[in-house]
Amino acid sequence: MTSIPGGCQCGAIRYAMHVPRVEKPHVCHCRMCQRATGGLFAALAGCAKSKLEWTKGQPAFFASSNLARRGFCRDCGTPLTFAYDAPEARIYVAIGSMDDPELAGIEIQYGLEARIGWVKFCEDVPGEVTGDSPAAQEFFAGMVSNQG
Numbered sequence: 751m752t753s754i755p756g757g758c759q760c761g762a763i764r765y766a767m768h769v770p771r772v773e774k775p776h777v778c779h780c781r782m783c784q785r786a787t788g789g790l791f792a793a794l795a796g797c798a799k800s801k802l803e804w805t806k807g808q809p810a811f812f813a814s815s816n817l818a819r820r821g822f823c824r825d826c827g828t829p830l831t832f833a834y835d836a837p838e839a840r841i842y843v844a845i846g847s848m849d850d851p852e853l854a855g856i857e858i859q860y861g862l863e864a865r866i867g868w869v870k871f872c873e874d875v876p877g878e879v880t881g882d883s884p885a886a887q888e889f890f891a892g893m894v895s896n897q898g
């Protein structure tokens with residue numbers, strides 16, 4: 751079986767995604783992702799929760815809202831995962847934590863409402879504003895942020 755490995759910068763945590771290819775590689779420019787990563791956007795690629803195996807160590811998690819948790823290495827601080835709590839939701843890993851980020855060329859951008867004006871890249875990649883559909887609006891209406 752193919753698997754796609756990655757891990758944190760200190761090596762305490764390693765994972766393998768047991769899938770032939772990552773699903774829905776994307777960047778999210780939303781403010782919550784900016785703050786969670788300390789970066790200009792989050793770059794994430796996913797798989798079914800059941801397909802992600804922690805092969806070394808276990809991450810710590812921060813519930814950035816009542817809807818989602820973000821995994822990170824408690825030793826070195828590398829942001830590692832994002833997932834909504836619903837069991838059927840995908841789990842996403844940070845593309846930069848993958849051993850081969852080339853495997854996760856982004857297909858879509860989210861959170862365009864918060865894209866920083868001077869962030870210019872992948873401009874040919876389609877994008878969405880957070881809560882742009884009625885279903886998404888309803889989902890986010892129930893969100894309570896835990897970010898300070």
Ligand SMILES: [Zn+2]
Nearest residue numbers: 758760823826
């Ligand atoms: Zn680490």
Ligand SMILES: [Zn+2]
Nearest residue numbers: 778780783861
């Ligand atoms: Zn986001």
